[in-house]
Each structure stands twice: as C-alpha cells, then as structure tokens.
Amino acid sequence: MSEMCRRDPRREWIARNRLHPEHSSVLATLGSIGGGAASEWPGPNGVLRRNPHGMGFIGPNGIKRIDRSGAQQGGQVPGRGRQAALATRRRVEIPEPAFLVVVVPERVGGRLSSHDKDLLGLARRLADADPERPGAVLAVVFGEHKEERLGEAGIDRLLHLRDDAYNGFAPEPRLAALTAVERELAPRHWLLPDSPLGGADLGRRLAVRLGERPATGVWQIEADVEAPLGWRCTTRGAAESLDIRRPLPRVALALAECAEPVDETRHAAEPLALAIEPPVTLSRIEDLGQVAVDPAGVALAEAEFILSAGNGVKDWEGFHHAARVLGATEGASRVAVDDGYMARDRQVGASGTWVTARVYLAVGISGAIQHLQGIQSCDKVVAINLDPGCDMIKRADLAVIGEAAEILAALVAKVEQQRGGQRDAA
Amino acid sequence: MRPEQQVIEMVVLVSVGRHPITGRARRSDQDARGLELALGLEQQLPGSWISLLHAGPRSEASESALRGYLGMAAGAGMASGADQGLQSLMLLEQPEGADAISALAEHLAEAMPQLVITGTRAERGEGSGLLPYALAERLGWPLVNGLAAVEKVENGMATLLQALPRGQRRRLQVRLPAIISVDAAAPAARQSAFGPARRGKLEATPVAAELDQELTEWQMTPARKRPKRLKIIKAASARDRFKAAAAKAEGGSGQVLEGVSSEQGADAIFTLLNEEGVLRR
Numbered sequence: 001m002s003e004m005c006r007r008d009p010r011r012e013w014i015a016r017n018r019l020h021p022e023h024s025s026v027l028a029t030l031g032s033i034g035g036g037a038a039s040e041w042p043g044p045n046g047v048l049r050r051n052p053h054g055m056g057f058i059g060p061n062g063i064k065r066i067d068r069s070g071a072q073q074g075g076q077v078p079g080r081g082r083q084a085a086l087a088t089r090r091r092v093e094i095p096e097p098a099f100l101v102v103v104v105p106e107r108v109g110g111r112l113s114s115h116d117k118d119l120l121g122l123a124r125r126l127a128d129a130d131p132e133r134p135g136a137v138l139a140v141v142f143g144e145h146k147e148e149r150l151g152e153a154g155i156d157r158l159l160h161l162r163d164d165a166y167n168g169f170a171p172e173p174r175l176a177a178l179t180a181v182e183r184e185l186a187p188r189h190w191l192l193p194d195s196p197l198g199g200a201d202l203g204r205r206l207a208v209r210l211g212e213r214p215a216t217g218v219w220q221i222e223a224d225v226e227a228p229l230g231w232r233c234t235t236r237g238a239a240e241s242l243d244i245r246r247p248l249p250r251v252a253l254a255l256a257e258c259a260e261p262v263d264e265t266r267h268a269a270e271p272l273a274l275a276i277e278p279p280v281t282l283s284r285i286e287d288l289g290q291v292a293v294d295p296a297g298v299a300l301a302e303a304e305f306i307l308s309a310g311n312g313v314k315d316w317e318g319f320h321h322a323a324r325v326l327g328a329t330e331g332a333s334r335v336a337v338d339d340g341y342m343a344r345d346r347q348v349g350a351s352g353t354w355v356t357a358r359v360y361l362a363v364g365i366s367g368a369i370q371h372l373q374g375i376q377s378c379d380k381v382v383a384i385n386l387d388p389g390c391d392m393i394k395r396a397d398l399a400v401i402g403e404a405a406e407i408l409a410a411l412v413a414k415v416e417q418q419r420g421g422q423r424d425a426a
Numbered sequence: 427m428r429p430e431q432q433v434i435e436m437v438v439l440v441s442v443g444r445h446p447i448t449g450r451a452r453r454s455d456q457d458a459r460g461l462e463l464a465l466g467l468e469q470q471l472p473g474s475w476i477s478l479l480h481a482g483p484r485s486e487a488s489e490s491a492l493r494g495y496l497g498m499a500a501g502a503g504m505a506s507g508a509d510q511g512l513q514s515l516m517l518l519e520q521p522e523g524a525d526a527i528s529a530l531a532e533h534l535a536e537a538m539p540q541l542v543i544t545g546t547r548a549e550r551g552e553g554s555g556l557l558p559y560a561l562a563e564r565l566g567w568p569l570v571n572g573l574a575a576v577e578k579v580e581n582g583m584a585t586l587l588q589a590l591p592r593g594q595r596r597r598l599q600v601r602l603p604a605i606i607s608v609d610a611a612a613p614a615a616r617q618s619a620f621g622p623a624r625r626g627k628l629e630a631t632p633v634a635a636e637l638d639q640e641l642t643e644w645q646m647t648p649a650r651k652r653p654k655r656l657k658i659i660k661a662a663s664a665r666d667r668f669k670a671a672a673a674k675a676e677g678g679s680g681q682v683l684e685g686v687s688s689e690q691g692a693d694a695i696f697t698l699l700n701e702e703g704v705l706r707r
Contacts, residue, residue, distance in 0.1 A: 109702060146701075169588065169596060172568075196609075197591055201571045204559040213640065216554040219652060236649060239444065239549040246644040257655050284568040284604075288597040291587065292706065298593035305704040326699070327706045359704045361695070380702060382695055388684055398698050400691035401684040410692035415705060 018042045061389075089266040094156050097136030100187035101127045103155075104178065105139060106198045109358055109379075110146035112153055115193045115256040120154040122221065122259035123191050126231065127156075129223065135188065138272065140181060142166040142174055151269040154262035159272045165280060168287035173280070175205050180278035182210060188229065194218070194253035207251040214251040219258050221248060295329045300346060303329035306357040306378075308348055310371075311335040312364020312385060315405040319363065322408045325415055331355065333365045349374035364404045367392030384408070432579055433473040434602070436464045437534065439544040439557075440480050440515070442491045451487040453494035456545025458615035460608045461498055464543050465616075467576050479533065481518040481526040484630055492517070497623030498616055514627040523642065524635035527557060531564040532633075540602040541584070546571065546609040552641060558607045569605045570598055574612055 014026045027041055043049040056066035101123045105116035112120075120137065127135035136156040143166050150158060159181065165173040181187070190210075192203035194217055207214035217236035224232040227247035236255065237244045295303065307323045308331035309316075323330045332342035334349060348355050350370035360378040365371060367383075367390055375381060375395075383396035384404050393399040400407055438461045443454030464476045478495055482488060492515055499512040518529045534542060547555035562569035574589040577597070584604065588596045589611030600606075659670040683691055699705050 169598060196572060200555070204554075204556055205563075205569075208556065208559045208563040214554070214556070216556070237646070238551055238553040239446065239547065241444065241446070241449075241549075241649050242553070243647045243649045244552065244644050245647075246640075257652070260658070263660070284601045285570060286599040288585075288599055290590075290706075291595040291597050293593060293595055302592045304592045304594070305699075328704075359699065359702050361699075380698065382698060384691070384695075388682065393682060394680065396680050396682075398694060399680060399682045400686070400694060401682065402686070402688055402691050406688035407691045407695070410688045411695055414692055414696045 018046075089152065090264060092156075092265045093268050094134050094136045097127075097156070098130075098133035099127075099135040099189075100138050100157075100185055101135050101189040101191065102138045102140060102181060102185075102187040103191045104199065104202065105141065106193045106195050107141065107145060107147070108197060110144055111379075112147050112150075113193075113195075114261070115195055117153050117261035118256055118258050119191055119193050119254055121261045122254055123189070124154045124262055125221065125259055126189050126191075129230070137267070138181075138185070138187065139269075140178065142177070151267045152262065154265070154267055155269045156267045157272045158269050159274065161278075163280075165283075168289070169285065170283060170287065171202060171205055172283045172285065173278075174202055175209060176281045177278040178202070178206050179209055180274055180276065184274055184276065188250070189248075190251040192251075192253050194255050200253060203251065203253040210251065212249055212251045214253055215246060215249050216253045218248075218252045218254040221258075292327075295323070295327050298329050300329060300331055300348065300353045300355055303331075303355065303357055305329065305359045305361075306331045306348070306355055307361045307363065308332060308365060309336050309342065309363050310365030311339075312366075312404050313341075315408075316341055318405055318408055318412075322412050325412045326361075328361065329357075331360075333368070333371050362392055362396070363408060365392050366390040367395060432471050434467075434471060434541055434579055435537075435539040436467065436474065436476045436541045436543060437479050437537065437539040438464050438476060438495075439530065439542065440478050440492065440495050441545065441548050441550075442480075442482065442488045443549040451491040453491055453498075453615075453618065454545055454549050455615070456547065456609055456612075458495065458498065459610075459612040460543040460545055461495055462613050462615045463573070463576065463608055464541075465499065466613065467541075467579070470576075471579060476512060477537075477539070478515040479518070479530065480515060481520055481529045481533075481633070482524075483522045484517060484519050484628070489628065492628065493623040493626060494618045496626030497618030497620060499622070513622075513625070514629050517628050517630040519630045519632045520635040521637075523638055525638045527560045527564070528636070529633045530557075531561055534561065535565060538603065540582075540604075541579075542567075542603070542605040544605065544607050546607045558605050562605045565603075565605075567603050567605050568600050569607070570600055571607045571609075572611060573606045573608045576606075 011026050014020045014022055017023060024041055040048060040050050056064050059065040103119055103123045105112055105119065107113065107116060123137045127137050137154055138157040138159060139150065139155045140159045140161070142161050145160065161177055166177070190206065193199035194203070203214060215233050215235050218233045219236060220234040221231050223230060229248050229250070231248035232245060233248040233252065235244045235246065236242070300306070305328045307326060307328035309319050310333035313319050313336065330342070330346055331348040332346045334347055334351065336342050337344055337347045347353065348371060350373045352374060354374050356377045358379045359382065360375050360380070361382045363384045366385065366387060372391060372395055381396045383392045383399040384407050385392060385399065385401065386403065388401045440457045440461065441454045443452045445452050468474050468476055476499070480492055496515055518533060520526065520529060542561070544558050547553050558569055570586055570588060572589050573586055574595060575587040577585040577587060582602050584600050584602055586598045586600060586606065588598055590596055659667055661667045661670055683694055
C-alpha cells in the first residue's frame, strides 16, 4: 500500500495558488514528501526564494544528483522501475478459448530462450487475431522448468509433463505425449522452434505422425482469407537460398525472430492436465548421457561455461587448475592476452570473440566496454573482483568482492569435496 | 580382435546439392559428410558394404554432381576385397518435381539395409529436412538426427555420438535397422577423385512417380535478406528514451556480496553454478 502514490488535488491546488493562506505550510509538507526541505517558496515580498541545498537527491553512488526534467523526484528505491513496468502490463484471461495454439518451447537450461519468446509472440498473433473469439496459447513443457515468468511470455495454459521418461534425448516418449495432446485437445495450430536442440527434430516427427506437411523455417506470417487456416507464411527453403510463400499448415516450425515477443500483456499460465495420461512407450533409442568433452577444445564462441581471467589474476597456475576442475572453457580479457598470459584466440570482447556462454565467470576483470560488448549475450555473469565500483560488478548477476585467488581456491575445494563425496556414496 | 567380424550393410542417400555462391549443381555437403561417415565405418568393420541411392531426374548437371560421390569412394572397397557397391550408384529415375519419399521407401523396404545415412536437409527444392522422418515413419525404423560419429556396432545395436550445440556430445544406443542423419558436425568430406568418378556407373531404374502437387502451387522467390530487428523502446518521456538508448548492458538485479569471507563467496558461486547445471558430476 505504501508503494501506491496518492494525489490530493486540493493540496496541489493550494500549492499552485501562492495567495492561499495555507500555501507555505502545504508547500513544506509537499516538499518533505519529495526530497527533504522545500526548495522553492515565495518570500514575504512575493519574490521566489530558492534553497539550492534542498534540491535533488542522493544518487546510488552517494553523489547528489539534480534532475531538472522532473521525471525523477527523490531517491528512487532500486528495482522500483522494474516493478512499475510489471504492474503496467495488462492482465489477460481467456476463460473459454475458441481454439488452441500449442507451443512446444525448446527451453535451453530450463528457461525460455529468446527463440521461445519469439515463438510465443507468433502464437499470440495467431491466437489474438480475432478479438471477439480469442484462442488460448498452450505451452507443453517436458521435465523440470525454472522459468517463473511464463505468463509474461504469453502463455495462457501450461501442460507440464514431469515424467523421467521425457528427460534427455527422448523423442519417442515426447512424441507419444504430443499425440495424446492432439487426440484430446485437437489444437488448431502447432508451433515449434526450428532449432537444432529439440524443436527441429520433434516438430518433424510430430508432423509426420499427424500426417501433416509442416512449414519449416517460417519467418513471417500474414493474414490471408483464402488460405485454409486464414494465414500465409513465408519460409526459408533450399539451404537458405529460397523464400517460399505458402498457406500456413497446422504444424509450423519457426525460425528465431519470427515475431516480436509479448511485452504488453500478462497471461494466466494456468496449469492443465491431460485426462488420459500419455502411454509409456518402449523407446528404441537409449540415451547413455552426455559425453565429457575436453572444454579446452570447445570453440570459445560456442562454449557453455567460460572462466575468464583479467588483470586481477596473479596466480595463473591456480586459474588453469580451477578451469580444469570446474570443466570450464578458458577466456581472457585483452590485458591478460597482451601481457602474454593467455593465447590470442582466448580473448573475449569486441576485438576478440563474442561469446554466447550460459554462465560467464569473470575473475579479476573490471569490465571495459569492449569486454562487456563481447559478453552481451551471456545469460548469467558472475564476477569476482576487488573493486566494488567497477562496471563488471554492475553487469554481473552475482558479484563477490574479494581476493580472486582465495575465492577460486575455495570454489575448487568445494567442487572437489562434492565430487569426492559422491564417489564415496557410490 | 574377435574372429567373427560384424558386417553391416549401409545405404547412403545422396542428393544433388547447390553451390551456395554460383548455384551450380555439386555433391551436397551434408550427404558427402554422410558418405564420409559410412566410409569411416567401413574401415572399422571390414567387409561391410555401402551403396549409394538417389531418386530424381537424370540430367547432365545432376549426373556430374552424383559422380562426385562415386569419386569419394575410390579405393575404399579394396581393403576388404569387396568389389560391389562402391563403383556404382543406384539411381531411381523420376521426373523433376516428383515425390521421392515413396520410391525411396519402397526400395529400402526391399533392400533391408541395417543403416541408412542421410544428410539433414536438401540444398534444392523445399529443403524442409522432412525426408528422413517420413522414411522412418514409413519403415517404422528409429531415427537419430545430428550425428557426429558412430562408435561401434554390436549385436544389432549401434552406439552413436550425437552432436549437441556448444560442442557437446551425447551418447545414444539405437537398435538396428535405423536411419541416421548427419549435419555440419559430422566429419568433413574428403575430396572427390575425378577418374573413379568418371569410371563409376549410374544404374538407373525408372520408377513410378507421383507429382508433388502442393509444391507447384507455392510461390518461390530467391531469398531476400531478412529485416533486422529494431530495438523498440516504449518509453513515456524523452528522458526514458534517452536512457534506454544510452544505457550500458545492465544485469538487472545483481547481487553483490561485499565483506564476506572467501568461503562464503565461493559458496554463493557454487550454488549458482549448480542451479545452472554447468558443473558436470
């Protein structure tokens, strides 16, 4: 409740009318709400008096800021802007959808990827085309999920299938589950990401099983009354050298950036369950798990987990040891490369490699703008640094202020201890 | 080495590719990688044989492209002393625009190979990458996509390495007969030798063809460049717009641990790494 901003029109009117007898007292109370003492008031002779010390607010770095645009009043609570942005999203509920659009997101690491969000944006376009009879977007999610903001991505209904059989490479059980969805809910559209991790494979299997001819590599759709489903799509064919315009079929595999992600509405993401559990099928393909790949051999641009060193690293032996134990690919800032501690092909940043790691652990890197550009598309950035005011700390999702060598050594000890414990238990 | 050798029969489905710059017919990159994989497997399991299969029209351009595959297999059969298969390519002759799936499925059902190797997508036509899936569904065989290597074949089971994004690999076991498709992660194809390519035979068999009616109704144009996505800033005031335009990348709600011992700091990092699942057990 205290977050809510209440206006008092009468007081505002008194504050504007400097001939009002209560003018100065009202101004004083208004000022105290805004930021300390009143900064402007009319003097006894009708001259406007200013108190320059009463203006502005103390910024996050302890420096006084004066904002004359009037947009920001008083010290802003960090994170308030984001909350306000969330609150402004329009809440949409579709209790009785006219039809269903099913999306099977790929979810790298349990979260919706940007490709998934684009796909959900496309699904919303299909679902909301007719405002009188809106459809609902159903997301089918296999295994664990960590995403909390499913509603904000545009999901109305959520079918979460938790069975262990769906983990790993399990196209046959997943296909059985999707055919069960088809039988029970008979959705109008099926949308899958045309990405190597899951969507491209599963979508084609599904289309063949349903006897549909899917559109693959869809990157644009437009309404068309003559098409059977009311849409036409443009797809990429023949090794990216051809644009094919065709009516949108029931099953579509879309490329990244096929539509804008949802950013104005918030949806219910209501859990849904199938009446009949999908049958457990005997899979002819057995997943024996991931193979340990030498992380040093993985190209920096496509490494998943990077341990990166900068000027703050003094103990290079310890750093290399940590990279080996953590199973991380090594990266470096420009300074470390220039000083000859790391090879040139390990440099991260504008003049080196633009990395796409899911987790980027920056050790002793203060975060030059060129370096921050290079890690733009990293999901989680962890920083270990001595200087709490550096740019890398501002970018990082988790920052630890301290001596890099000690923290790395403690981390290595922890990982080794956990592994040792597991080996004993086994 | 065990006295009895496992011998398997492989069919590599090959197609006519398209050079990305000149647009000329060539051997398709992914199919050539598939053949390379098969040749590697043949060395692993001496006595196995490979046959090449293509369905499509016969023309001068496509013939020279298909001979490119024959040139790759030069000398590959000599190690085992086998003289069949590698010197010829089975061509199921069909007119342009005909549906290849039924012809291939019928041929494979008859030949019953243990392993069918194909590329992921064709470089001409629709290029939807649907063919291996349609074949697997017709024949009822399991299919594995995105293969990097075949590790071993034993007792009717094949152990495969599947390529994942980010250079990762996954080990799978699949019951034969199976269809496997390869993409750019598979070993790069060797050069094609000109002489053996010329000497190789194309065994053409005309097959019944049904025209792909749907394909003729679609509009096909050379790909135009996809529009670059604009950064749309929805801000009420000029100040917000300026801030959004000038902002550095920010991590949102970053947690900063200051004044903690190195053990506590390591603990926090360890928890995060575990949550993300990047630490291998």
